[in-house]
Amino acid sequence: MPLQKYLIDNLGDLSILFEGIMNSIHDAVFLISIDDNNNFFYEYVNEAYKKQTGIKDIDQVIGKTPVEVFDKKTGGLQVSKYQECFKTKKELNYQESINFKEDDKTWLTTLFPIVKNDKVVKIIGASKDISKRKEVESALVQSEKFSNTIMSAIPDIIVRLNRDGKFLDINAPDELMLYIAEENAIGKNISETLPREVVDRVCYSMEEAIATGKMQRTEYKLAILNGEERYFEARLVPTNNDEVISIIRDITENKENQEKINQYTAEVELKNLELENLYNKLDEELQKAKQIHERILPESLPELEQVSFGAHHYPAERLGGDFYDVMELDEKIVFYLSDVTGHSLEGAMMSVFVKNTIQNYVNLVEEKEITPEKVLKYLSDQFGKENYPDDYFICIFVAVLDLNTLELTYSGVGFQTPPLLVIDEKLKELKSQGLPISKAYPADIIDFGESSCTLTEGATLLIYTDGLTEQENMGKVYDERLRSVFYDYCYLSPEFIVEFLNEDFRRFNGGSLQGNDDITFLVMQINTLNTL
Incomplete structure (x- = not known):
């Protein structure tokens, strides 16, 4: 699919971005x-892990416990924490x-469990070196030199x-x-x-701080003593003696x-625009598919003295692949x-393939050679010659009715819901199982074997796809009531059976x-002939 291809093609860039973000974290x-x-x-x-721990050879860590x-002591303590995170999933x-x-260091560590299918599969850890902070806390308690201790512990320039x-x-x-050595600045x-630009910014903020008694903030760029250009944030706080x-x-x-982040955001916005265009194209494709599907569905069903048909097709919001046809020989x-x-x-194109393939077979062979088993074998052979992916499949139920003897021969593959037949006031299931x-x-492991039965006047057959039976509402599926509704109204004409089932x-x-899926079913009935 286009979206999958995009993600696969850009996986390397995303990996580089992830690595960059991880390595920018302190x-x-x-x-x-x-x-x-x-x-x-x-x-x-x-x-940061390698730098702060002093581990230079990554092989000393990766893949190790x-x-x-x-x-043994420190590692055991680590394991106990990992086990706690693993067990609590918190x-x-x-x-x-x-x-x-x-050098003993104190770390503030956070463990985040990654849970999949209610099981912790990985743990992300982040450790912050809080040794300096701990030293400051200790010094504040132990020393009277409060100001000097704070100054020595703060990493900022004061x-x-x-x-x-x-x-x-x-x-x-x-x-x-520093921009200039301390002894040359005091x-x-x-x-x-x-530089003048920095002076203007600092002087303005300093005057505002003294005038308002509130902290002022400014940012500037400056070349420091080692030659690098760095960005700085200055927070100016007034004291009580005009300092x-x-x-x-x-x-x-x-x-x-x-x-x-700004660059990434711009790239994401661009990709979102591309996705929007893609969605528009997909919507156009969907409309084309619906038009194709509507054109290949039968406009009408044969009207015979002996047999009547009724059918219903209502596509899902996302058009599926249900299709039916009736051919009179x-x-x-x-x-x-x-x-x-x-x-x-x-x-839609797969449905066109099924329709054309079966139609071609019926046109090519003699009528006496047309059986469900042969139709399915021919369809399977032609499918194998096409360049379809391995995950494409066809579920189909094919029936042939002899108008002279009323013998119904049928075969089906892929459907797990059997067609229903009411004959002589009894409800039966027709075999339609196996691999699609x-x-x-x-192909030789697929069972195309056919079965047959002789129909009598009033016999009614219902064939349907799983979209009908698997539709769920309030925890129940429609399959639970389909049989009884069909049996109750099987004596009506196919046209009315379709209406009652729909209602x-x-x-x-x-x-x-x-x-949620296409709702499609086909009704066939042997007409009751009035005789004098």
Whole structure:
């Protein structure tokens, strides 16, 4: 199908995008797979995981169990957490201490279970290194040097400015993140050290912060000491002595990620437009398929002295592959009902194939050679010569009525719901089971064997597809009442039987004749001849 092909063709791009997103996340992300014995193995880790753990050789992790990656004690603790997530099927949050690079780190870990068919098949984990935060928390309790401890723990650049814009203090976790070295900036005005565009932004925000007493925020791009151009966010907070504290954060990765998201969003919008165009084309195709299907259905059914027919076809919202036909010969009547795989144009073309193939066979052979078994074998042979996929199949019931003897010969494949025959006031089922016509298996294993019975006046036959019997409403299927309704009205003419069945189905189906699948059935009746 076009949509499947698109997804397959673009699978590589989506994989690259997924990898890029995972590697842009600062937290250590890992994927746990679970085998049939409920053992846990590391299947994937992102770049942050390798960087933060110091594991350079990925083979030390991928395909390994927690005990193999860590020591027995630490690995055992990991396994116990994975087991808890696996058993509860719920998100699990916890703190843990793990030694990496001879350094104990504290991690805030979250486990997300991936559940399929009510079973956890994988676990996604995300661990955030909260060691710094834990150090700060400890320092706040143990030390009186509150301000200095906070300053040393914050990864952002913190700058103290007076009202005139003079640098009073600078604290940078990495001096390379500065535009100018700290010793060259202290005591100088920002107008002497920073580009004009940045100065204007900072001065305006600083004046607003002092005037309003509220934090102000601004963003700018700046080339730092190592030569890189980075994006920064400055949050300026006024103090009580006409000074401003500016907390400056590097937001380059956020900007880059946002650009990626914007680009991805634009691509998605473009693909949505393409899908909309595709849906419009599919709708056109569906209309064409409906027109084809309507043209090949019989406009009328034969009117004979001995036999009467009635039929009904109501397509589903999504056109299916139901079809029927009745062919009058010199001494025989050939009629059939089929249900082919495929929807829209594919299903319609399959129905055309069935109609043309059977019609060609009837036209090519002598009338005495026409039997249901031979018709089905010919249809199967021709189907095998066509270039249809293996998942295409044909379910069909074929019957031949001898007008002289009223002997009905029939054969069916693929239908699991047998045709119903009322004869001599008794309701019988006609055999119609077995494998459908398909390339998925050898044709010689399909049973085309036919059966026969002699009909009497008033005998009535109902052939139908599974769309009728499998229609469900309020937990019940129509099959449960079809037999009784047909038996109750089988003495009427086929035309009235069709009307009564439709009315009963409408009441069952909440007032609608449309089902989830095509609703199709064919009624044949031996007329009662009045004799003097």
